[in-house]
Each structure stands twice: as structure tokens, then as C-alpha cells.
Amino acid sequence: MSATFFVVLAVYAAALVGISVWSWFRTRTEVDFLAAGRSIGPVVGGAVLAATQISAGTFVGTAGRHYLAGVSFALIWFGVWAGWVVSALWVAPKLRRFGALTVPDYVRVRFGSPAAGALAGILIVISYTIYLVAQFQAGGEIALTVFGVPPLTAMLLIVASTALYTLLGGVRSSSYIEFLQTLIMVGALVVAVPVLLYHAGGVRAPLRFLHSLDPRLTGWFYRPRELIAFGVAFGLSIAAAPYELTRFYSMRDERTVRRAIAVSVGFQAIIGACILAVGLLTRALFPHLASQDQATAIMAFEVLPPLVGSLLLVAMLSAIMSTVNSVLLVTGAGVAHDLYGRFVRPDASEAHLLTVNRIAIVVLALLPVWFALQKLGDVQGIVVEQSKFIASFFFVPVVVGLNWRRGTARGAMAAMVGGFLACLGWELTSHAGLDRLGVDAVEVGVATSLLLFLTVSRLTRPAPAEALAIFFD
Amino acid sequence: MIPALAALTLLATPPADTARLVGARIRVLLAGDTAQVEARYRLAGAGASRPVPVRFTAPRLAGQSVTLDSTAALVSGPPALLVRPSVLTARPGLWGVDVDLSTLPGGRIDLVYRVVGRAKRIPLFVPDMSADPQASPITILVRGAPAGLDPAASFPRLVPAGPGTLAARPSQLPDVLHLPGPSAADVGRAADIGTIVLVLAGLAGWGFHERRRARREGPA
Numbered sequence: 001m002s003a004t005f006f007v008v009l010a011v012y013a014a015a016l017v018g019i020s021v022w023s024w025f026r027t028r029t030e031v032d033f034l035a036a037g038r039s040i041g042p043v044v045g046g047a048v049l050a051a052t053q054i055s056a057g058t059f060v061g062t063a064g065r066h067y068l069a070g071v072s073f074a075l076i077w078f079g080v081w082a083g084w085v086v087s088a089l090w091v092a093p094k095l096r097r098f099g100a101l102t103v104p105d106y107v108r109v110r111f112g113s114p115a116a117g118a119l120a121g122i123l124i125v126i127s128y129t130i131y132l133v134a135q136f137q138a139g140g141e142i143a144l145t146v147f148g149v150p151p152l153t154a155m156l157l158i159v160a161s162t163a164l165y166t167l168l169g170g171v172r173s174s175s176y177i178e179f180l181q182t183l184i185m186v187g188a189l190v191v192a193v194p195v196l197l198y199h200a201g202g203v204r205a206p207l208r209f210l211h212s213l214d215p216r217l218t219g220w221f222y223r224p225r226e227l228i229a230f231g232v233a234f235g236l237s238i239a240a241a242p243y244e245l246t247r248f249y250s251m252r253d254e255r256t257v258r259r260a261i262a263v264s265v266g267f268q269a270i271i272g273a274c275i276l277a278v279g280l281l282t283r284a285l286f287p288h289l290a291s292q293d294q295a296t297a298i299m300a301f302e303v304l305p306p307l308v309g310s311l312l313l314v315a316m317l318s319a320i321m322s323t324v325n326s327v328l329l330v331t332g333a334g335v336a337h338d339l340y341g342r343f344v345r346p347d348a349s350e351a352h353l354l355t356v357n358r359i360a361i362v363v364l365a366l367l368p369v370w371f372a373l374q375k376l377g378d379v380q381g382i383v384v385e386q387s388k389f390i391a392s393f394f395f396v397p398v399v400v401g402l403n404w405r406r407g408t409a410r411g412a413m414a415a416m417v418g419g420f421l422a423c424l425g426w427e428l429t430s431h432a433g434l435d436r437l438g439v440d441a442v443e444v445g446v447a448t449s450l451l452l453f454l455t456v457s458r459l460t461r462p463a464p465a466e467a468l469a470i471f472f473d
Numbered sequence: 474m475i476p477a478l479a480a481l482t483l484l485a486t487p488p489a490d491t492a493r494l495v496g497a498r499i500r501v502l503l504a505g506d507t508a509q510v511e512a513r514y515r516l517a518g519a520g521a522s523r524p525v526p527v528r529f530t531a532p533r534l535a536g537q538s539v540t541l542d543s544t545a546a547l548v549s550g551p552p553a554l555l556v557r558p559s560v561l562t563a564r565p566g567l568w569g570v571d572v573d574l575s576t577l578p579g580g581r582i583d584l585v586y587r588v589v590g591r592a593k594r595i596p597l598f599v600p601d602m603s604a605d606p607q608a609s610p611i612t613i614l615v616r617g618a619p620a621g622l623d624p625a626a627s628f629p630r631l632v633p634a635g636p637g638t639l640a641a642r643p644s645q646l647p648d649v650l651h652l653p654g655p656s657a658a659d660v661g662r663a664a665d666i667g668t669i670v671l672v673l674a675g676l677a678g679w680g681f682h683e684r685r686r687a688r689r690e691g692p693a
Binding site (some may be wrong): 041043044114146153179180183184186187188190191192194198200201205206207209210211212213217284285286287288289290291294298301302303304305307308310311317 | 492493534535594599600601602604605628629642643647665666668671672678679682
């Protein structure tokens with residue numbers, strides 16, 4: 001298995017370097033770097049959206065939650081797909097028509113306020129740093145479980161390799177790499193399920209075993225209320241997720257964006273069903289793993305044939321890298337384009353901004369490594385927390401802001417800060433045992449954000465007509 | 474940024490300090506449709522002062538019976554005994570053996586059982602405690618395997634380990650030993666080929682789509 005894995009890894013790395021170098025020679029401007037020259041079609045675009053969404057959070061975290069909690073956790077996918085529908089109908093086409101480079105660009109132009117854009121940039125950097133913690137932790141878990149490599153070494157390798165292809169080719173290289181990665185993920189997972197069923201003795205025997213092991217595995221592990229909160233957090237954050245929204249900018253046109261979302265949901269449905277089967281069947285074969293986050297890596301290493309297992313492990317590491325890459329493109333742009341380029345050196349040349357962007361990417365990649373080494377929770381738990389923050393501060397300014405003319409800059413800023421603080425405060429009080437209402441932090445965060453957006457917008461002067469024309473006329 | 478990450482630190486729940494499996498050695502002797510299994514588990518605990526319940530589970534398959542011949546415990550540290558006799562229980566799809574140890578600073582439990590019927594799939598009892606994959610050596614030895622068995626197609630993957638003996642050293646203890654018969658389809662090879670075909674088909678499909686698009690948009 002190890003020899004096969006390293007051969008597969010070498011071939012994949014060669015493909016990765018080839019695509020990156022090819023992209024390097026086609027990246028001359030900031031538009032090339034951040035939006036792939038707006039050349040991405042629906043198939044690659046859909047695969048990219050799926051690869052960005054299907055991260056370590058899915059491969060390690062979601063499979064781990066199915067291992068721990070069974071079938072019922074699958075209901076969160078409906079929240080995810082509802083988020084995509086909202087995005088396809090009310091967000092993505094308008095953003096693509098606007099044709100900016102970053103999401104804070106949208107906030108700045110839509111509300112006619114550089115300050116609101118800067119605030120969006122800062123909040124994006126904060127919440128995505130949390131997201132990177134989950135990705136690095138998952139990478140460390142896989143490396144330790146399968147190869148006995150210390151987590152820090154694995155995390156630094158992930159940072160180095162991801163930074164390389166992010167720095168070389170920007171969105172263009174990452175888009176084609178993610179397309180290849182999605183194909184491998186889908187191929188390996190689709191094949192993995194029959195192999196697992198073969199060793200576990202079919203469908204019925206493992207299900208009966210799991211039911212006797214813990215009836216909640218085939219019934220309700222979480223209360224419906226908790227599952228709704230998970231689904232709401234994922235759905236609302238997807239509808240307004242900056243790293244997904246940024247991908248829309250790289251696509252050819254609005255029609256391509258809608259088709260890419262449909263392709264992406266198709267990929268996700270296949271991957272989601274396979275991940276459910278992987279979690280359950282791994283539990284049926286290895287009922288007591290030390291951590292649920294080890295489930296997919298153990299399954300790939302111990303159950304699958306060497307080539308499929310190696311491909312799946314490479315796809316998992318690649319999923320981590322692609323998500324880290326997407327997040328670094330967003331946070332790096334947040335620092336260089338939205339903060340440095342707007343406030344520190346507004347007269348900076350494109351070449352200078354590109355250099356600042358690349359430096360920011362390296363710095364922002366290293367910061368979460370320390371937090372990941374502290375192992376703050378299971379991977380899915382960290383992803384859920386991050387989704388709650390994104391939904392709480394971004395859903396209202398993006399989704400409502402794109403569809404309600406009367407929204408103002410002060411309203412957007414109040415919504416972002418208020419939503420973020422409400423979510424954080426509620427989460428802390430819930431954790432301290434003060435929550436008796438059964439209301440989740442994401443619901444409090446989004447409700448606060450919406451209330452502040454509507455109220456403050458009504459009380460303040462509307463955004464300039466020329467800013468609104470781009471989105472509403 | 475730091476406050477949000479610090480908040481995440483506050484939200485984290487510390488892992489529970491519980492007993493764990495630190496090694497296992499399973500010997501399976503096959504004779505026709507019967508398998509004799511001798512399983513030895515090494516456990517380490519957190520120095521509990523009250524009896525520690527340990528539950529072993531294994532999948533229960535139709536057309537197969539399991540008889541528990543003996544259980545024995547040897548506990549290191551303070552003298553300890555099995556507090557109550559271990560009993561084999563049967564539930565739909567699952568066999569269970571419950572053992573109570575008076576203390577568990579560390580020690581060993583042996584289970585000896587016989588499986589009759591469907592010898593291609595031998596249930597292995599797994600204790601309800603986790604194992605560190607790097608520090609818990611697990612060995613499964615199989616003797617008397619049917620002629621023509623492909624060890625690499627079995628689960629966990631077996632390799633020859635001396636005359637008439639096959640061995641597997643998985644990183645975690647599985648709850649079944651699957652020994653596909655010689656006539657079984659080569660699932661591993663089919664899976665390997667299937668994955669490559671799917672990936673290549675995807676790439677070819679995309680390439681075809683892009684070529685068609687380029688041809689369509691080229692003249693315009």
C-alpha cells in the first residue's frame with residue numbers, strides 16, 4: 001500500500017506541478033490571478049464548486065459524523081443544497097454580472113462604502129482562519145493515522161505544497177487541479193462503497209449489527225432541532241460563502257454560473273451518498289476507533305485495494321489542499337486587494353499588489369497551524385462553528401443586500417458586526433450551560449443581523465443610485 | 474482574529490480519559506466449516522477504582538453459531554478478578570460478551586470461542602475501547618486456510634507468515650475476518666480498474682465537451 005501510495009502521490013504531484021506551471025505562463029494580471037481571466041466553463045466550474053465545498057470537512061468530518069452518529073446526519077445535506085438553490089436564484093448570477101474580483105468588492109460597490117468593504121475583508125480573514133484550522137487538523141489526523149507522520153510535519157507540508165500552486169497560478173491552476181481532484185474523489189468513492197459492502201457482508205447484515213450496537217445509528221442520534229441548526233448553518237453560509245462566491249467571478253457568464261451550480265450539486269449528491277455509506281460501513285467493520293475523524297483514512301488504508309485506497313488518500317489530501325487554496329486566495333485577496341490596496345497603497349501597481357497578495361498567502365497559511373496543533377474539537381465541529389460565523393455576518397448583507405434596494409452601508413456594517421457578535425456571544429453562553437431556549441447560535445446570529453440590517457437601513461440614507469444600478473436595473 | 478479563535482478554544486471539549494486497547498493477538502484455526510478462535514487483548518486503563526465494564530462485540534451472521542469456550546483475565550498492578558462471569562449474548566446482527574474487571578490499571582483478557590458455519594466470514598470480538606493505531610500492535614494469524622485462497626483479497630489483507638500460516642497486521646482491530654473463496658470475483662482488481670476508468674472517462678468527457686465548445690465558438 002505504501003509503495004503504491006507514493007507512486008500515486010508522485011503522479012498526482014507531477015500533474016499538479018504541470019498544471020501550475022502551465023497556469024503561471026497564462027497569469028499576467030490580477031484578473032488572471034483572481035478570476036482565471038473569466039474563462040471557466042460549467043463542467044470545470046461545477047467540479048470546482050464541488051471541490052471547494054467538499055473539503056476535509058466532508059471527507060474526514062462528515063464521514064466521521066456518520067461513523068459516530070449514523071444515518072440521521074445525512075439530513076444536513078438538504079440544508080447545503082437549499083443554500084445552493086438560494087445562491088443560484090438570488091446571488092450567483094447578480095454577482096457574476098457585477099464581475100468584481102472579491103466579495104468585499106461587492107460590499108464596497110453595492111453599499112457605496114469602502115469602510116463596509118474593509119470590514120467584510122477583516123471578518124472574512126477571521127472566519128476563514130478558523131476554517132483553515134479544521135483543514136490542517138484533518139491533514140494531521142490522516143498523516144498520523146496512516147503514516148505515523150507527526151501532525152506538525154504534515155501541516156507544514158500541506159502549507160508548502162498548497163502555497164506553491166496558489167502562488168504559481170492563482171485561480172486558473174487551482175480550478176483545473178480541483179476538476180481533476182473531483183474526478184478522483186468521485187471515482188474512488190463510487191468504487192469504495194461496493195468494496196466495503198463486499199467485506200461487510202452486504203447491506204442488511206451491517207445495518208442490523210449497527211442497530212444492535214447503538215439503535216441511534218440507524219435512527220435519530222441528534223434531535224431534529226440540532227439537525228435543523230446544522231442544516232441552517234451550512235445552507236445560509238453556502239449561500240453567502242466568499243470562497244464559493246469568488247469562484248463565480250472566474251466563470252464565463254451568468255448562464256455558466258447557473259449550470260455550474262447544477263453540475264456541482266450533482267457531484268455533491270454522489271459524494272454525499274458515498275460518504276454516508278463509508279461512515280456507516282467503516283463503523284460496521286471497525287466499531288471502536290479512537291477518533292471518528294480517523295474513519296475515512298483507516299477505511300482507505302485497511303479496506304480498499306491499494307490503488308483505490310491510495311487514490312482516495314491522495315484525493316483527501318488534495319481536498320484539504322484545494323480548500324486551503326480557495327481560502328488562501330480569498331483571505332490573501334482580502335488583505336492585499338481589499339485592505340492594502342484600498343487603504344495603505346491605493347496607487348500601488350498590479351505587480352505590487354500581486355506580490356503583497358502572495359506574501360499575505362504565506363503568512364495567513366502559517367497562522368492556523370498552531371491552532372490546529374491544539375486540537376480544538378473534531379473536524380466537523382470546527383467546520384460547523386465556522387459556518388455559523390459566516391452565515392451570521394454575511395448571509396444578510398449578501399443575499400438580502402443583493403435583492404433589497406433599500407439596504408445601506410451602515411445597515412450592512414451593523415448587520416455584519418451585530419451578527420458576528422450575537423453568534424459568538426450565544427455560542428459562549430450555550431457552552432457555559434446558560435442556553436435553555438433550544439435556539440442555536442446561527443439562528444440568533446442571522447436574526448440579529450437581519451433585524452439590524454432592516455432597522456439601520458431604514459434609518460439611514462440609501463446607497464447612491466449609480467451603485468444600485470449595477471445590481472437592480 | 475485571536476478572540477474568535479480563542480472562543481473556539483473555549484468551545485472545545487477535552488477528550489475523556491478512558492481505558493484503551495494497547496494490543497491484540499488473534500489466532501484463527503480453520504477446519505472445514507468450523508473455526509476455533511483464540512483472542513488475546515492487552516488493555517490499559519486510567520487506574521479506575523471501581524469495576525470496569527468491558528463489552529466485546531462481533532457481527533452475528535445468519536447461518537452461523539458462536540460458542541464461547543472460555544474467558545480469562547490477567548490484570549497487572551493490584552490483584553484483580555473478573556467480577557462476574559462473562560456471558561455470550563445474542564442480539565439481531567450482533568454477538569456480545571460482557572466482562573467486568575475489578576480494576577483496570579492494565580492487563581490482559583483472553584477469549585476462546587468456536588464458530589460453526591460460513592467459515593469464509595469469521596466474527597472477531599472487539600472491545601468497546603479505542604486503540605492508538607501507532608502504538609497498539611494487532612496481529613491476526615490464520616491457520617488451515619482453504620487451498621486457493623488469495624490472501625491479498627481477504628480482509629484484513631493477509632500475507633504468508635510461515636508454513637501453513639497467514640498473518641495480517643492491521644492498524645485497528647476489525648470485527649470480521651473475510652476469507653473470500655478461490656472462485657470469488659477479483660473485487661480488488663475490478664475496483665482498481667473501475668476507478669481508473671471512471672477518472673479517465675471523466676477527463677475524456679470534459680475534453681470532448683471543451684473541443685465541441687471551441688469548435689462551436691471558433692468561427693464566431
